[in-house]
Amino acid sequence: MMKGLVVLLASAALAQCLHKVPLMKGKTARDALKEKGLWEEYRKKHPYNPMAKFSRSESLTNDADLSYYGTISIGSPPQHFTVIFDTGSSNLWVPSAFCSSKACDDHNKFYPWLSSTFEWDNRRLSINYGTGGMTGFLGGDTVEVGGAAVKGQVLGLSQTEDSFMTYMSADGILGLAFQSIAADNVVPVFDNMVRQHLVPLPVFSVYLGGTDVQSSEVVFGGADPNHYVGEITWIPLTSATYWQVKMDSVKVAGQTVACSGGCQAIIDTGTSLIVGPTADIDSLSSRLGASTNQFGEAAVSCQKVRSMPEVTFSLHGRDFTIPASAYVLQSSDECTAGFGRGGSQQLWILGDVFIREYYAIFDAAAKHVGLAKSA
Template sequence: MKWLVLLALVALSECLVKVPLRRGKSLRQNLKEHGLLADYLRRHQYNPATKYFPSLAQVSNQPLENYMDIEYFGTIGIGTPPQTFTVIFDTGSANLWVPSVYCSSSACSNHNKFNPQQSSTYRSTSTSVSIAYGTGSMTGFLGYDTVQVGGIEDTNQIFGLSQTEPGSFLYYSPFDGILGLAYPNIAASGATPVFDNLWNQGLVPQDLFSVYLSSDDQSGSVVIFGGIDSSYYSGNLNWVPVSSEGYWQITVDSISMNGQVIACSGSCQAIVDTGTSMLTGPSNPIANIQNYIGATENSNGEYMINCNNINSMPEIIFTINGIQFPLPASAYVSQTQSGCTSGFQSMNLPTSSGELWILGDVFIRQYFVVFDRGNNQVGMAPVA
């Protein structure tokens, strides 16, 4: 039965280009005469990963908006016709969810809400879902619908519809929901993540995606599904094995400054997380780093730095898989009209492999990152 289905799908894709065939002429000749040859060849270029769906796979760019160097989000559509939502593309979680018309929390009152009754392709389930983040949480239930992401039509995508979004964080957030890009084994309620669904349906040519995050509130940030664009980086990509397939977790050899190891002596575990704005680590090492860079805590819990010192402050070096990834002071110090603050923050995340560091946007803005699911590795190179 499986092969009959596959053959039927291939036959269906062949019917996408309809031209009257003339006796004695090849398909190529007929397509050329009708001005359809180039489009046909583009649709049917061969890729081993998608040989049964040759017309569907494409590299897709999902533009992101940089919101004050704090959050990066993009616009997707859910349902038929599509209902529009802004979501964070988050490599630190694995679920897609948006507010729903069934949500009674104040956070839903000022955000777009999904209405299943207005989608002809929505399918309900009886499965509940609950997700907690470092800041904010949601509860709700799961449903299936078509998701428009980066110009791709992702059919039969499972996603969460929120019923509660407690607290104030999500109320003040400029985005509606979250689209998780981590491994499926950390997805709440066993939901299949969006990227897994794209790959399983043969909608992307490679089992990877890559991310560029702009600096200084500028435009141009992007998630590239199924491809790598070398124009975003300089030099070569340095590949780092994933040490645990849940988050995008890697091993950091050490963190040093002026040739001296100041944290992560003897290696530590870190996750590469587009959904965290700062660079976080366990309390004691972060306190040491704040001291090294001359950051002092104010009454609001912010670590302030004298703006006049930035040009003379040293790089902080993250050595990963034997390669040095330097962060200049211009990267780890945030400058605003109210002063300069440290981009480091303490956050204790205990796991079986030790306390986790988070290489958030402070780090990722300096490095183009490839998240390679096919080979379970992360590629990084300095941004161009």
């Protein structure tokens, strides 16, 4: 499978069919709140619970260290929106002109009556994420993603949004997981891209770069070999719901500190941290010399980052190692390890901290994920 994919990607004709979405990393909502002296108050009122969400080329921006987002358009003529490309959910939704929540005030809103291709749908929609949720209704229209026009895409239009969206730059969310977990059994955007023959392969891939705002991207229809080095390791899915795989262990300095005996993990672009069961994360944090602060974050000494050990995640018999320089998140006034508590649920989330180190290829047909060292 890998050899065939590489050969196909080498074809100039195929390269013209790939739809790339560049991802941008910009000023985060966290930075904006800190400048206004509101960050501490916001963290107290809106604690992040990433486990709660489990009820062609375009630029992405890193927002509040929680997600990457890019630009799409909806309707005829097109109305433009920024959306989080989230492999941990399956629905597309944006704010509607009928939204009454404060969270919608500073975001672009979709006006159905301005689109000649919009179709009304009388079904209601309600979705919950790790930091809150939205309610609204469904409709259908043309959605353009990375230059590909998806006809008749069913999408959500919010009427209420929880306050967590107020401080996020993205207008909405575009889910890239499977239809089996989509609210109202809506066909996801990527599924329709495949059905409408808008991509050459039922594959998309994600590269999350560093501080270069032009470096990150999503490629629909294949992978970009310029963004990874070495071989691709293909890992079969254990569940075609999220992009879920079996994890063998979590090790520090060759010793297993978590996921002893195996556990389940999902590859999730919509979560910034690496999240695990609370007991496992506490064990890992202790081994790293981190202390849990009042917000549940694993605080570490900025002066000790260079001497901190690597953390290794074993997936399908292959080790994927994350150095301290990658998993320690540094801001102007603190350093925290990029590991979050997920409660008692025995599921790990390998979020952006992991994906920045490993290029991720999502194969919907073969139902496996490919990982390779990011270039």
